[in-house]
Amino acid sequence: MKFVLSLFAAIFGWLSMMAQTNTYSISFENAVHHEASVKATFPNLKMDTISFRMSRTSPGRYALHEFAKNVYGFKAFDSKGRELAVHRPNPYEWQISGHDGLVQVKYTLFANRGDGTYAQIDETHAHLNIPATFMYAPSLSDRKIEVTFNVREDLNWKVATQLPLVSGTTYTAPNLYYFMDSPTEISDFTLKSFQVDGQTIQLALHHNGTENEADTYFEKVKKVVLAEKDVFDGLPSFDYGTYTFLACYIPNASGDGMEHRNSTILTSTRSLANGGMERNIGTVSHEFFHAWNVERIRPKSLEPFDFEAADMSGALWFAEGFTSYYTNLILCRAGLISPKEYVEGITGTFNYVWNSPARQFFNPVEMSYQAPFVDAATSVDPVNRENTFISYYSYGSVLGLALDLSLRENGLTLDDFMKSVWNKYGKPEIPYTIANLHDALNEFAGKTFGDDFFNNFIHNSAMPDYVSLFNTVGVQVQQPKTEPYFGAYTSMSPDNSGYKILRNPIIGSPAYLAGLDNGDVILNINGISFSEDQDFIDYLRQFNIGDSLKVTYARYGVQKMTSLTLSANPDYTINLMEDGEQIPSNSMLQQRKSWLKHD
Template sequence: MVRIIFGLTFVLSSFVFQAQISSKYILSFENAVHHEANIQANFTNLKSETATFRMSRSSPGRYALHEFAKNVYNVKVTDGKGNELIATRPDPYSWEVKGHDGTIQVSYTLFANHGDGTYAQIDETHAHLNAPATFMYVPELEHQEMEVTFKLRDDLDWKVATQLKQQQDQTYYARDLQYLMDSPIEIANFRTRSFDLKGQNIVLVLHDEEASDSELDMYFEKVKKVVLEQMMVFGELPTFDYGEYLFLACYMPNASGDGMEHRNSTSIPSSRSLTQGGMDGNIGTVAHEFFHCWNVERLRPKSLEPFDFSKANMSGDLWFAEGFTSYYDDLSLVRSGIISREEYLKGLAGTFNYVWTSPGRQFFNPIEMSYQAPFVDAARSVDETNRENTFISYYSYGSMLGLALDMFLRAEDLTLDAYMRSIWKQYGKPETPYTVAQLQQSLSDFAGQQFANDFFGNYIHKSGMPDFESLLKNMGIILETKDAIDFGAMVRSQRLVNNPKMGSSAYKAGFQKGDKLLQVGAVMLDGNVSINSVLSTFKTGDKVAVKVERHGSEKELSLIIGTEISYKLHYMEGSAKEFTKKIKEQQADWLNSKV
């Protein structure tokens, strides 16, 4: 009698669990050679008279619109008994059907051939799937459980890697739409390496057909160093769902370089094999994306929660979410010894020059720069923009703000590491989304109200430039400024390939993108001559006639030779009198490993 009751209870509990799964998908790849997947979706528990199913228009970690519906076709719909239903199109990314019986069965073909973190790619090397680019969904069912089954081809030796929970064989589970859409999938003949860290499994999944096992081992050692170094910033790992974090590394020539953070995994495709430069060239993406498992995935802007798949997602917090992450990616590489201090400073100098010489700061502060993401984050447009003069990447801008805040805090015997730990405990670990005002209040609690007001007032809500000369000198780094003759626009094969920089010689003289430079003074130009090298034969302030070809006609412009400021960073000499013991200790505390 006990056995019968137990059996009945098990059957009923299984039935209840299965009844909660209202969206089921089956994917097969018979026509992978032509970049197609066949997808069957079964949607049940429908209550609305008119059932709507759709493709996403955006993807977690991206902020622009991406019309994934353009790559689905051969759409067919039946009810639960197999009776054909007629689908109508209320808009370009949705379908509607009436007369269903609480269930609709949708089949469609997906074309996919862009292997980055946003789209999907299917061929006979892999099925690289970003969920929003792959799965139709029913908005009515978004809070209910979902299941995905992959029918793998025996001839391709494919396996599945994903943060989705494996149910059995090739069937995987997501608790709701948000989780499904945040779960990238790599299906390929990949290799893995893993290590246990405080009871959780950190896994590198590598799809790279050129790399040897020894190269994989060497690369995995770098990955481990990154993981350990970044864990020290926050003092602990996040609690990963199902106790595992996956690096989905697809280093194939048909992939596109990218990195996309997700809750318990990251998609990090690149066209560079470990054998062909990826050993050094790809590790920076690993560092950036893993830091996101704290900053963005759990320490999350309120403006992105919940993520809306029906529209572009705008946030004013990307200077912190993406920018501070960018500050820490290279910092973790130098701390772990993966890059040298000289390499770190060279990269820092490049970003420093890009941000602080840009005219864009006169138009937008860091919050407003973040608002530009829907227009620049892998967005597409056919019309010209003036972003050379109006936009600074929130990755780079935020990275420099992270540097500034770290330097400011260290001058007060505090550190950015400690501030990140404090807001992790306040907002990240309990997964309470934050606002900019709350970040400011947290900084006030951490370093004092006046400190926080000054930093946010001058550099976040305004576009001021900190006194980096003093700040960096305290850390044993010399900041030098230099003026050099500069045209003010990039020239290739004698043509201007971008809009002239506001305030530059080219801008003031009225040059335009597309102009072909023919003659500067008495010098006839050819495609091999650098315009700045020609201009350097003159003196600052000289007026020079420049002949150009514009729209098929010749035109003469009057150019006044001008200069452009640039910044150079270098470490203090070890024997320099100003390189005191205190500064050496401060520099070491900043750049040395914490492991």
């Protein structure tokens, strides 16, 4: 009798659970025209009116993307197949009333951008970012979800996703958030995997290359995974024991990388045979580091993630920026680039941050606040971003570099600080505030050190003494001051009439002080015309720093003239000391070896 009662209870529990499960199915009969057919069923509804939405945001992004614009042919039915009335209170929402406790919706989705934010459907693949694909009911966000991907067997499609498998091509998610955070690649991909500490790391690679190329690339992926594991002394505990790289390197993709809890999207038009073997691996490094830093070491300002409004965080200099610092450092430690390549590769990011006038307007926290306007956000009105914004990726990266080298002067390392933050906030998954990070650095390196770093470089816009810091690891930073500097980005105009200024001139630069502006066409300087296809920088080399020049230009079709004084290029060069005229000391070389973990 006890067995029968237990069996009855189990069956009743299973039926009750199924009654609380929302189900989706998606099919791709018209993939050639980038369409998918989506159906979803929501049972056991207690409310008279239920609201369905398309998300306006996507996990890992910070701007609005308005996925509802690609949905059409929406209809709703009750359990008997009776069509229900639909009310649209706003562009993102469909309200259904008059149902009998169950609502089935169906619609057509158009999707043709293959990256980490959107979805792409064609006869090469169904590349699905879930918020861009599936409608949801906010009031049912705690319910379990099952989704069936009706794959195109004629195209040999398979499914790769972090969602756990139910059977066949049906997968499940414990709730709405996990579902929305689970991108899915459906294609004829190659699957590679290896085991690390009892967990599976796998690469689902959709590309047009060879199996040998896939094997070679996967070896690089392995090296990145192990080098990043060393930073934190272990992998995160991935849900369901698996982490999946969803790599899509095909001509119709759009370059991107987007982290998720147990997977990441990697997209590029570069094939492995055409530069991707070396150039795509940096995205692997960046996105996998996010498995710790941002997915589990998570800013409180991003919790809970809002699918209806832009998510703003002041911590992106740490979440994205420090991750960017480790991106190429990991490639060096993994032996995928040389110390020389790594150090010289810092130069572009360093000059961008160091020379930007934007630091007079915003500190790193405030730069992070700009994410909803810049993170793949679109607008049609011109902005002055050249002068007012520094990417929190870059800003945080050079500050992470400075913090690492500063800690090393005190016998500490950024690796160990990241481990301490991981153990305090990441492993137990306690969202942090910026004040928490400040306190954590004070505890790790001392109050004087921590206060100095946060008060000067995070809450204000001062810059560390990079010359001294680089010197400790045998790296030379120089500002040659031999190249004339104009201060505006130009390109030969379409009619070859001159050089058109393509961006806002930099505040304080010669072009800015001379009153030149975006859109002006430089016709000649000192009466000297331009040769066809001549590079503008090469043209400037006939003049000297400090020369006062007469610039003839056209604005709105009207010819004008101004005076401009050339200054020295403010950019720095960054090199290993031994590649210049200095010889690094043994202590410098030891510090460098410890930093780069490279013989």
